[in-house]
Amino acid sequence: MPKAKRPSAGSFPFDIGTTQAARTLIRIHQLLRGEQLKHRDDEVVFVAPADCQRHMANIEAVLAFLGVDFDPSKLKPRRARPKIGPLGYGEIRSGALAALKHAGDWQTYNQVADAICQRHGLALTPPERKHFLQKLREALHMLKKAGAVVCEHPLALGQNRVEQRWKLSALFD
Structure with a gap:
């Protein structure tokens, strides 16, 4: 019976696709950084700054577990804006x-x-x-x-x- 190969250190140990999950987490991280900028500029925020910091740390930990080389300083923060307008989509x-x-x-x-x-x-x-x-x-x-x-x-x-x-x-x- 063949033995399972042991994953190298720092790589994700499970054989499933993680690219889409990592991309989504990175986008959420960008939005949370945008929330911090909005707070700094006295704009209306959706997430409290302390919560942003906690969630960003969690995302960074998950991305590290997935083996993603993630550097938040290379990405632009994204500011989420509230829906403006009286009508729905379309x-x-x-x-x-x-x-x-x-x-x-x-x-x-x-x-x-x-x-x-x-x-x-x-x-x-x-x-x-x-x-x-x-x-x-x-x-x-x-x-x-x-x-x-x-x-x-x-x-x-x-x-x-x-x-x-x-x-x-x-x-x-």
């Missing part, structure tokens, strides 16, 4: 499509935003509306890349004298 895109379908003609960003806000019963403050309009612009450009909508004017970056209008593409005819 609701701006689907709302934009519904607004354009209901209108049946060219619509400006503001017209589409008003239709989405009315449909969801949203009352946005001016800063929230500004952010919402930016997210709507991004959503419409992604829908354009997917071929779902078309824009009236092929504007380049910085050309903002003409108000862009949108409608559904021929896919919806």
Whole structure:
């Protein structure tokens, strides 16, 4: 009967894949370091600084056990931001499509935003509306890349004298 090979010192002793687990732990470590920076800069934090330090030490110990050569100073901290916006994932895109379908003609960003806000019963403050309009612009450009909508004017970056209008593409005819 063959004997099992003894793992070398410092290597993970079990024969299972650990790459994805190590990557996830490293990302969590980056987020915890970001939380410490947020605390230092007097921003809202999700995890208390003392807890961050404790959890980062635990992650470093697990990574050492896995045999990962981990140097936290080589990685950038990542600051987690709270979800900003009144709608859930994908609701701006689907709302934009519904607004354009209901209108049946060219619509400006503001017209589409008003239709989405009315449909969801949203009352946005001016800063929230500004952010919402930016997210709507991004959503419409992604829908354009997917071929779902078309824009009236092929504007380049910085050309903002003409108000862009949108409608559904021929896919919806």
